[in-house]
Amino acid sequence: MFLVTEYGVCENLRKLEITGVSCRDVYAKLLHRYRHILGLWQPDIGPYGGLLNVVVDGLFIIGWMYLPPHDPHVDDPMRFKPLFRIHLMERKSATVECMYGHRGPHNGHIQVSVCLGSLRHHRRSGGRQEEFRTWLREEWGRTLEDIFHEHMQELILMKFIYTSQYDNCLTYRRIYLPPSHPDDLIRPGLFKGTYGSHGLEIVMLSFHGKHARVTKITGDPNIPAGQQTVEIDLMHRIQLPNVENLCNFNELSRIVLEAQEQVRQEQQRQEDRTEDGEGSGPPTEVREPENEGAAPLKEEPVQFVLPVGVSSRNENYPRTCRMCFYGTGLIAGHGFTSPERTPGVFILFDEDRFGFIWLELKSFSLYSRVQATFRNADAPSPQAFEEMLKNIQSLTS
Structure with missing residues (x-):
């Protein structure tokens, strides 16, 4: 049930029994592992930008590129095409496939990168990770992992890097709806x-x-x-x-x-x-x-x-x-x-x-x-939305 309520998975999960993949595998190796990339993103493609919507679709995670309708039909619905998909080919790990290009699906890679803007200023001059973790436990009574998972949306400016055969390497920055x-x-x-x-x-x-x-x-x-x-x-x-x-x-x-x-x-x-x-x-x-x-x-x-x-x-x-x-x-x-x-x-x-x-x-x-509905795209706070605007504007300032 948690797969449906938390991630909107509507697929009949009994189909997993045929593939030999358990619900635990889907949650731990696919949905939970890649949960941070769900939502809206803007690619860093020179002045052109773009709109990427990463969603759970059945037992896949799919990145859809959203494109405006053909000029000048501004009232027409948005066009979209798949950029990548993530799924469990086997029980060991999830597989990232690039959907872009005429050769069909081929291997891709996603690297999630975060900037702990509110935490980096507390790092001691020595800069050693263990000293930093010790300071957090002594001063806050918390671990870095606790703080990161509980307050991630408000403390980070997140980006992920997507690498494929055609795109080489593209950086995507998170976008929140206002x-x-x-x-x-x-x-x-x-x-x-x-x-x-x-x-x-x-x-x-x-x-x-x-x-x-x-x-x-x-x-x-x-x-x-x-x-x-x-x-x-x-x-x-x-x-x-x-x-x-x-x-x-x-x-x-x-x-x-x-x-x-x-x-x-x-x-x-x-x-x-x-x-x-x-x-x-x-x-x-x-x-x-x-x-x-x-x-x-x-x-x-x-x-x-x-x-x-x-x-x-x-x-x-x-x-x-x-x-x-x-x-x-x-x-x-x-x-x-x-x-x-x-x-x-x-x-x-x-x-x-x-x-x-x-x-x-x-x-x-x-x-x-744009009449499309976007999941996982609401700003966690007004401050986070303002920081997002500053972040995307700073790329071209």
């Missing part, structure tokens, strides 16, 4: 988004107090995976003009640049108060722009249309939206050169779709929720 709060604008998670000539990419929407962030899980030579592609200022809602005026790009540009200037002035006042020793103080009241002929600022859907001159990879975008916010988008030259944040507008269409108009690029990105 924590969800009742006051979030929509449910956070993974989305597919259009990025012009770069096609569809996978991003993660997360909420951080007064701001929301869209982080790239897959990337391109301009903006690599791990970078924060869009930031939304939830304190500055934008009231779009009615549809007739919205068709005019200059009108939209004026509204967004006014919001940008308001944000700049508030930041300057905040810095002045800090220099004067007044502390942070209460937030400045948000002033909604007064737009002639503007549609009412409501949460119920209002009509939406892209301004003339704004390019969109997908013309099948929603024609109504719930609300809009000022935001900034990250742009850069090839090789992530001269990166800068430029103004834009975040458009919330519904629970599963949002968009972003890049003012400087005169382009529109449409994002659609």
Whole structure:
């Protein structure tokens, strides 16, 4: 029963009797041994990144590479293909097989590596392992193994290295799904988004107090995976003009640049108060722009249309939206050169779709929720999720 409740094994375990492999072998040599690699991972492949989901599938552990749908069909389901599988060929040990390539399954190797970030600072100057273990027993009354297994998810930044005939050696870093709060604008998670000539990419929407962030899980030579592609200022809602005026790009540009200037002035006042020793103080009241002929600022859907001159990879975008916010988008030259944040507008269409108009690029990105369900992917704490974001972003900083 523990195989079903802990690992989701739905296979008829009586089939094991035919192969001569016991439940104990499956648990000890397969599921328990490789339990740390279950969940979501991001490969370290230059700027491109990716999404790997490692799951228990019957009596196998399989690593599935998740790919966006074909451009520009952002609402289509994700594509996926097997990268590797682990199973018990015999009772002695588990076998790792690479599923990638035209020659069929062949031998692979997985090495799990962890960084005990919270523990490494307690290591004595001599650095000898036995002294460290003795110190833990004396000071904490615990063994290193006890601490590691009880608090592993909160104390480590985990990665595993996967070696195969074709990939040579790839490093994968763990990804957590963002924590969800009742006051979030929509449910956070993974989305597919259009990025012009770069096609569809996978991003993660997360909420951080007064701001929301869209982080790239897959990337391109301009903006690599791990970078924060869009930031939304939830304190500055934008009231779009009615549809007739919205068709005019200059009108939209004026509204967004006014919001940008308001944000700049508030930041300057905040810095002045800090220099004067007044502390942070209460937030400045948000002033909604007064737009002639503007549609009412409501949460119920209002009509939406892209301004003339704004390019969109997908013309099948929603024609109504719930609300809009000022935001900034990250742009850069090839090789992530001269990166800068430029103004834009975040458009919330519904629970599963949002968009972003890049003012400087005169382009529109449409994002659609990834509907797949992922096990073993929740962050153990908000702090662990924040550390994960810093970890994947540091690879390209």
